[in-house]
Amino acid sequence: xxxxxxxxxxxxxxxxxxxxxxxxxxxxxxxxxxxxxxxxxxxxxxxxxxxxxxxxxxxxxxxxxxxxxxxxxxxxxxxxxxxxxxxxxxxxxxxxxxxxxxxxxxxxxxxxxxxxxxxxxxxxxxxxxxxxxxxxxxxxxxxxxxxxxxxxxxxxxxxxxxxxxxxxxxxxxxxxxxxxxxxxxxxxxxxxxxxxxxxxxxxxxxxxxxxxxxxxxxxxxxxxxxxxxxxxxxxxxxxxxxxxxxxxxxxxxxxxxxxxxxxxxxxxxxxxxxxxxxxxxxxxxxxxx
Amino acid sequence: xxxxxxxxxxxxxxxxxxxxxxxxxxxxxxxxxxxxxxxxxxxxxxxxxxxxxxxxxxxxxxxxxxxxxxxxxxxxxxxxxxxxxxxxxxxxxxxxxxxxxxxxxxxxxxxxxxxxxxxxxxxxxxxxxxxxxxxxxxxxxxxxxxxxxxxxxxxxxxxxxxxxxxxxxxxxxxxxxxxxxxxxxxxxxxxxxxxxxxxxxxxxxxxxxxxxxxxxxxxxxxxxxxxxxxxxxxxxxxxxxxxxxxxxxxxxxxxxxxxxxxxxxxxxxxxxxxxxxxxxxxxxxxxxxxxxxxxxxxxxxxxxxxxxxxxxxxxxxxxxxxxxxxxxxxxxxxxxxxxxxxxxxxxxxxxxxxxxxxxxxxxxxxxxxxxx
Numbered sequence: 001x002x003x004x005x006x007x008x009x010x011x012x013x014x015x016x017x018x019x020x021x022x023x024x025x026x027x028x029x030x031x032x033x034x035x036x037x038x039x040x041x042x043x044x045x046x047x048x049x050x051x052x053x054x055x056x057x058x059x060x061x062x063x064x065x066x067x068x069x070x071x072x073x074x075x076x077x078x079x080x081x082x083x084x085x086x087x088x089x090x091x092x093x094x095x096x097x098x099x100x101x102x103x104x105x106x107x108x109x110x111x112x113x114x115x116x117x118x119x120x121x122x123x124x125x126x127x128x129x130x131x132x133x134x135x136x137x138x139x140x141x142x143x144x145x146x147x148x149x150x151x152x153x154x155x156x157x158x159x160x161x162x163x164x165x166x167x168x169x170x171x172x173x174x175x176x177x178x179x180x181x182x183x184x185x186x187x188x189x190x191x192x193x194x195x196x197x198x199x200x201x202x203x204x205x206x207x208x209x210x211x212x213x214x215x216x217x218x219x220x221x222x223x224x225x226x227x228x229x230x231x232x233x234x235x236x237x238x239x240x241x242x243x244x245x246x247x248x249x250x251x252x253x254x255x256x257x258x259x260x261x262x263x264x265x266x267x268x269x270x271x272x273x274x275x276x277x278x279x280x281x282x283x284x285x286x287x288x289x
Numbered sequence: 290x291x292x293x294x295x296x297x298x299x300x301x302x303x304x305x306x307x308x309x310x311x312x313x314x315x316x317x318x319x320x321x322x323x324x325x326x327x328x329x330x331x332x333x334x335x336x337x338x339x340x341x342x343x344x345x346x347x348x349x350x351x352x353x354x355x356x357x358x359x360x361x362x363x364x365x366x367x368x369x370x371x372x373x374x375x376x377x378x379x380x381x382x383x384x385x386x387x388x389x390x391x392x393x394x395x396x397x398x399x400x401x402x403x404x405x406x407x408x409x410x411x412x413x414x415x416x417x418x419x420x421x422x423x424x425x426x427x428x429x430x431x432x433x434x435x436x437x438x439x440x441x442x443x444x445x446x447x448x449x450x451x452x453x454x455x456x457x458x459x460x461x462x463x464x465x466x467x468x469x470x471x472x473x474x475x476x477x478x479x480x481x482x483x484x485x486x487x488x489x490x491x492x493x494x495x496x497x498x499x500x501x502x503x504x505x506x507x508x509x510x511x512x513x514x515x516x517x518x519x520x521x522x523x524x525x526x527x528x529x530x531x532x533x534x535x536x537x538x539x540x541x542x543x544x545x546x547x548x549x550x551x552x553x554x555x556x557x558x559x560x561x562x563x564x565x566x567x568x569x570x571x572x573x574x575x576x577x578x579x580x581x582x583x584x585x586x587x588x589x590x591x592x593x594x595x596x597x598x599x600x601x602x603x604x605x606x607x608x609x610x611x612x613x614x615x616x617x618x619x620x621x622x623x624x625x626x627x628x629x630x631x632x633x634x635x636x637x638x639x640x641x642x643x644x645x646x647x648x649x650x651x652x653x654x655x656x657x658x659x660x661x
Contacts, residue, residue, distance in 0.1 A: 017434040018387050018573075018586070022396055043396065064390045064397055064584040065577035090602040105396040250601050252573060255434035258591070259570030260598060262620065264540075265627030270432070286543050288612035 017255040020062045020107030021047050026082060028102055032166045034089045035133060037074060038097070040108065041082050052080050054115035055140035056246060056274045060254045061085065061097070062107030069093040070251040070269070072137035073111065078147055083108075086136035086168065112254040114274045116141050116218055116244060124242075125153040125215040127208070129229045131160045131201045134221035135168050137246055137273075141218060146179050153214060160186040160201035160225075164194045184208075202228040205236065212237035220246035227285060230277055240278035247272050247280070264289065294496045295488075300507040301499070302485045305366060309340045310502040311449070311477070315410040318498070320447055323379055324412030325372070330358060332372040334379070337412065344369065351457040351527070351638065353647030367413060367481050370457035371637050375566035376418055377425060379409050380442050383590045387438070387573070390584040397584075406441035414450045414475065416468025417460075417637040421566035422448075423474060427629040428569050447494065450475035454518040458527035459638030461651055465532065467635045469522040480515040487515050528638060530651045531658065535632070536623040538658060543615065547656045552611035554646050559592030561640035561648075562617065567625075567633050570598070593617050618653065 027039040042048040053059075058072040069091065075084025089098040100106070118141065126145065128138050145152050157176070161167045164187055173183055184204045186197035197204065202225065215238055219229045226245055233243050249261035249268040256270040264283035266272055283289055295301050303311075312322055324337045327344045337343070346364040349372065350357045361368050389400040414422070426443065429436040453462070453469035462468030471478050476495030480487040487507050490496045562568040572591035577584045591598060594613050599606035607613050625633030634650070641649045 016387065016401060016437050019401060020388070020390075020399055022399065024396075064392065065575055065581065067575045068573070088602075103395075107390070107397070107399070248601055249606065250599055253571070256432055257429065257434060257436055257569075258572065259593065260572075260591070262593075262616070262624070264619075265624040267628070282540060283543075288607045288609060289543065289616075 017257070018109070018253060020060070020068075020109045022105050023083075023108040025100060025102055025104050025106065028100075031086060031168050032161075034098075035086060035166075035168065036098070037084050037086045038100075039075070039082050039084050040106065042108065043105065048081050051083070051111075053077055053083070053111035053140075055118060055144055056115040056137050057111040057113050058137070058251075058254070058273065059083070059085065059108050059110030060112070060251075061087075061093070062109070063093055063096050064107070066096045067093045068107075068252075069097075070112075070254060072246075072273070074136040074139045076143035076147075077140045078143070086133065086139075088133045110254065112251075112269055114270075114272055116274055118144050121216050122151045123153065123214075125211060126155045127158065127210060127215055127217045127233075128156065129158040129201060129204075129217060129219040129221075131221035131225045132162070132166065133168065134219075134225075134246070135159055137220050138218060139169060142176060142181065145181070146176070149179060155181045156208060157181055157183045158186075158201055158204040158208075159183065160188070160204070162188045164191055200228070201225055202232045205229075205232040210236050210238065212239075216242040216244065218244045223248075230284075240281060241276050243277040244274055245277050245280065245284075246274050294500050295490045295504060295506075297490050297493060297496060299490045300512060301488050301490070301504040302507040302511055303488055303502055303504050305481075305484065305486055306340070307502050307504075308366070308479075308486060311498055312339050312410075312412070314498045314501045315447060315449075320408050320410035322410050322412055323376075325367075325369070327358070331356060332358070332369055334372075334374040334376065340366065343367075343413075348455070349457060351459045351642045353459065353641050353649050354644055355647075356642050363483075365481055367451045367479070368455060370453060370455070370460060371415055371418065371639060373564050373639065373643055375564070375637075375639070376411055376414065376422060377566055377569075379407075379411070380422065380425065380446065381429070381436075381439055381569065381571075381590075385438060385588050386585050387588050388586050390586075392582050392584075404438075406438065406445055408445045408447075409442065410447040410449060412449045414448050414471070415453055415462075415637075416450075416471040417462045417465070417635040418566055419448070419450055419471045419474050420465075420467035420635045421637070423472075424567045424629065424631055424633065424635070425569060427631060428567075431629065447498075448475040448477075448491075449495075450478040450491075452478060452480045452515075452519060454481065454522050456522050456526050457638060457642075459641040459649075460526050460636065461528035461530050461638060462636040463523045463526045464528075464530040464651075465632065465634055465636035470519050480518065482511060482514055482518070485511065487511055528636075528641070528649070528651045530636070530654060532632070535654070536626055538654075539619045539623040542657050543619070545657050547653065548611045548615045550656075551614055551648060551653055552609065554648055555610050555614050556645060557594045557610045557613055558645060559594040560643050560645060562592040562594060563590065564639040564643045565621075566637060566639070567621075567635060568592070572598075593620070618650065621650075622654065 261268040450471040
């Protein structure tokens with residue numbers, strides 16, 4: 001059924017797949033309201049040296065006595081000794097994380113899941129479409145592109161947030177632009193400082209002229225946004241195989257043993273979170289599926 | 290007593306009482322015997338000492354939402370089918386600690402907390418249950434991440450299987466191709482006739498356990514009797530199911546009106562998932578001591594019918610019973626095949642018997658197929 005599944009690899013050898021490794025918080029950076037990026041490093045040097053991740057994968061972050069939460073990496077995959085996670089304080093575990101400080105220790109295991117297929121996209125134009133905190137799992141893609149700029153054609157970032165203050169990583173946009181990433185921003189509600197677009201993210205497609213033969217779409221965000229991103233991409237004759245979607249489900253174990261994150265035939269933690277739209281088309285948008 | 294141990298694949302016969310010798314050999318080899326026994330008005334699986342603990346002379350009458358024990362007219366040892374328990378209770382205990390964390394100087398230490406696996410000898414594994422074990426093997430041992438606790442218990446388990454000659458009212462193993470005779474994977478398999486057991490030797494270990502038992506090669510007449518009994522059982526299944534092209538049938542009917550209809554009856558209680566021998570969903574609990582110094586992470590059985598099973602920030606993916614029942618049924622009969630290369634149902638009928646409102650999967654699938 002899912003012909004574009006990628007088999008994940010776990011570079012850190014696990015004595016048991018659920019065992020966590022202590023990691024120290026090196027830096028906490030406020031990004032927006034109730035969103036911060038945590039730079040962490042494994043305590044064990046052996047783990048630190050062997051750990052690698054790919055753009056789009058996630059770790060399970062653990063707080064003793066409170067629980068675990070799946071968070072995708074938002075930092076540069078080429079520098080995996082210090083790993084960045086951009087976290088929105090939403091549930092029990094993330095709210096407890098919000099009370100931590102630099103120097104505190106959390107548990108980390110991973111990386112898990114499929115990734116944005118950067119090798120397969122070499123030579124292509126990339127259209128990165130995302131909303132809110134959905135930019136976090138795509139920032140490693142941008143870092144990868146910046147390191148290998150010559151391997152990719154035109155690169156667009158279409159990004160939207162509720163208000164200008166909710167936008168992530170704004171201090172990096174200028175550097176990204178200078179290295180040839182075209183950034184189109186939009187907000188749901190403007191403030192007096194805002195001079196840009198107001199409206200939903202998929203509308204930004206109307207400002208582009210994409211070459212359907214060369215373009216791949218990479219999207220992550222609320223399911224309703226993804227729904228319309230797919231609509232706009234298909235309307236521009238971009239094939240289903242070249243629209244990549246990062247899905248969200250309840251990932252409890254991260255290793256396909258607990259069942260919670262099932263999405264039709266897929267375990268989102270194992271075959272996902274990144275899927276080619278062609279693989280999930282029969283199930284995407286089925287209500288409550 | 291023959292000097293030789295029987296060879297693998299051989300059929301031998303033993304007097305029924307000699308089963309105790311086999312059990313004694315297993316105990317002497319360090320196995321904990323687990324088998325059917327009477328408890329609280331049902332035949333359950335629990336630790337047993339010997340043949341005296343088996344529900345000899347009892348049978349069960351099973352129908353949707355109904356399970357009754359009855360005295361048999363004979364004193365057969367295995368004259369009943371499967372009860373609410375399955376072997377997953379032992380291979381995948383309902384609650385197990387997976388790690389312990391101890392706080393230490395501002396950081397913490399992780400202690401691997403898998404308990405040493407007991408050596409179980411499963412007495413009376415039926416054909417459907419043997420297949421259920423194979424299915425859970427694929428789930429927990431077949432992928433890139435394996436469950437070490439399951440692996441340890443499974444590798445050490447001895448399987449003494451029993452062929453079913455009297456299927457129950459909710460059985461449909463013949464439709465699922467899992468019974469009434471046991472497929473591969475057992476150490477010994479019994480067929481109960483009037484005064485003897487025919488024992489098929491499935492493994493070297495099984496043969497070893499026959500060494501202290503007075504056996505003789507099974508006679509042609511006895512073997513024919515056993516074959517006839519199994520053929521008869523196949524004809525007497527309480528239920529049947531057309532398994533043709535189930536994945537496409539279900540995937541193409543995700544919006545079928547039957548899901549609404551079944552949701553009106555389903556209580557979303559999760560009984561079907563608890564009694565199912567293949568359902569494997571688990572949740573992780575975080576437990577801490579009162580001082581907040583040591584913490585445990587605990588695996589517990591979970592069910593796709595529970596409310597927060599599909600919880601993500603902002604709500605649940607499947608708030609309605611309709612979606613949860615659809616998830617369970619399509620997983621069992623369709624996506625399971627995509628995930629593990631095998632259908633997730635073995636036809637044991639437990640979900641039909643133990644559903645408090647008697648929802649019958651075979652009937653639901655027939656309805657979606659348009660045959661009701």
